[in-house]
Amino acid sequence: MRKFQGANRLDRQRSELTSTPVESAFWESENEAEYTIGWVRITVGLALFASGFLVSSEAADFAPGLNLTQLRVTALTTVAAFLGLGVTSFLLVISRQFRPWMAFALVTGDAAIVGASLYFALKDTGLGGNWVVIIPTIWAVPLLLSVGALRYRPLVQLWATSAAMIAVVSVVAGLGFSLEGIADSTEGQSVSRLLSLPPYIMRAVMLLLMGLVTALAMARSRRLLIRIARETAKRANLARFLPAEIAPLVGENDVATWRQGRRQQGTILFVDIRGFTAYAEKLDPARLSVFISSFRRRVMRATEASGGVIDKFIGDGALIVFGIPEPRVDDCARAIACACRILALVDQWNAKRGFNPPIRVGIGIHSGEMYYGLVGDEHRLEFTVLGDTVNVAAKIEQATKRFDAPLLASEAVVMQAGQQNAWVAVGQEPLGGRGEHVALFAFAGTKPPE
Template identity: 65%
Template sequence: MNARRSDADRSVLMSASVDKLVQEAEIEAEYAIGWVRIVLGLVLFASGFLVWSGTAGVTGEYHPNQVRLTAMITVGALFSLGIISFLLVVRRWFKPWMAFVLAAGDATILAGSLYFGLEGTQLGGNWIAAMPAIWAAPLILAVGALRHRPFVQIWATAVMMVAVFGVAFALGFDLFLTDFGTTVSPSDLEARIGRLFSLPPHLMRAVMLTLIGLVTALAMARSRRLLMRAVGETARRANLARFLPAEIAPLLGENGVAAWRQGRLQQATILFVDIRGFTAFAEKMDPARLSVFISSFRRRVTRAVEAHDGLVDKFVGDGALLVFGIPEPRGDDCTRALACAHEILALVDQWNIKRGFNPPVRVGIGIHTGVVYCGLVGDDRRLEFTVLGDTVNVAAKIEQATKRFDAALLASETVVIQTGQQGSWQEVGREPLGGRGEHLAIFATRGSLAAKARG
């Protein structure tokens, strides 16, 4: 159950990291869309001015003030909406739901442009598809594709369709076009329709078609950039996972490496385990068998530590440094460390029975708890997570003391007290360890002492 909980915790951490990456991408998308709206507003204004003024002398067409005013208001509204969305992101006021409001704003601007454009030409709703402004619909949807949010795009498409059909029916859409040409003279109708297919409207359609192509190219570029970023982040995490514990790698977000390089002091429980008499053991093995032997030992240690929500800080030769309480300390760190130690001893006993080692494999385990420094050390080519400090040194010396006391498992008094298992342990020594000024009480399990006495 502990192993499953550990896997679930790692899954939650990784999911949170992915969600953060997606949220950052969405904010960047709104920032880009804000700029695109601004640029589109400027481009449409400039192109409209050049087209309508530059072609007037060539075509001899007169463009009513209402048409020019409608175009200017449309472009101005699009430009203003871009400024608003841009400021929302820059000022960090933007919320995900605002994308739906901005999409509705785009549709509203388009509806206003179509309505007043058709009204200015005195044509009904049936001629909405002939208006140059209708080309702004795919252009706006192409801009929305920068978001990578399907539901927002579906919403934008829906409100766009409502806007277009709403304008068509508001201006008197004739389902079967039965009144075609009955209210105006044919020559007047031809003149009105002709204005929609003269040189200036065609040039504006060409401008918007070009903008659609450019915006879709931008959307593809952003998609590729996001994909490359995701692949790069995955590769970076995979590379970190080669050298870092699996519990630490998911925590290293964009600023995580810098934070963990600074390190921090926190409570943790340290467990050292080492194979006794390994040198004599190794001398009897060829390199291939020795490799298999060490791999089998490490596999058993890893199985035990993962079962009790600890982590392997490092393997060193025939030994290992295990930590409980990383990344955050828990109230049962000492209890889980002792349970892990007993499981390691049980797995080693099963290993001896299975392989028939002669002499049998024996290990020594030392446990201590206290404040440690934990963080990342090394350069970008090889980062290493490590724990340092007096607590780590004491745990190592307790592990070495297992040789003198001929015990497989020793723990400090602090560990025994925190587990509340004083009745199962007995003090075997109270002495300075390796030059420490204070005396530290070392405890062994009563069962191991009784077994040694019977032996």
């Protein structure tokens, strides 16, 4: 039972850490960083072992009294420690047991290994703490600090810098300053100056600045990634409610501007399945869902081919707009082409599936001034088109039932498209919002206009 409760507690912690897409992305990045840094630790350990072995061998030529065995034991212990720490980070990541606080423990381990290696290397050679700059291990410090920038966590980097500084200063303070034997000559005096306190203060400042600069770079990168992630999430949320052609435009501008809306010329197309209610009663829910999805795919295919924008699907129908975001001279021609493509795709659908009775649709098209923009609040935005033009187009689509015609368009659409020869006048209807009559035309062409 205790083991089961512990597993539940770990699951809850992981869930809290990955509660949002942004946090989840950083969590994955943190795991990848520790995995990479684990390899760096192993590489550093092997490099230090090789360099320590070579240095100890060379030291035998000018210092026969050195304990080479002890030097090599120190080098071997260092590589073992880095290998162990690297393998530990691997296991934590692979087993999904890694937690954010563990990064602080791992960098503390790095600093402790470097400090111990420096201390014993100097002690074995009988040198003072101020000789720390000649030990190869010291170069592991800037390497570990630079690779730590993979984490995108400035606080960890600041702590790593502090821990490294504490380790090095402790070694120097513990072994003390020793210039014995090197200040007896002019060259020795020059070397002694480089190993005195002022140069060490400068080296410490440079190391500290390196850590601070990398931490600053990590903080800037983190802020940039968060901003990009939030913008991506914002656009993704907009895309859930807005047409695909509109969402990128809204993302590039202020949503408040789109809420104010805009009036301009445009062309509206309504399409609806005839007798759908009776047909739907014969289908079970699963087949009905497949049927509606198949119909909508055909509408989307025709709309995309014609350069229109699907404002919304309404049950078994759709409202399609041409002229957004900017009106074009061929809006009416493209709307007619879209309608003809829908009819052709429905005919192919009937032939493929053998529907009995066959699926029939009604399409109405009208052109004129319309309003479009965003409505709603930050929790649910919706793109919409409004105005008398939209209402007339919907009424023209309904009129296809009375005239028994699959495609009707207003005189304004036919004239603007310049396709008078492909249409036949069928009458005038009082469809306007202010009581005016609208001349209706039925399509008599044989193929979609180009």
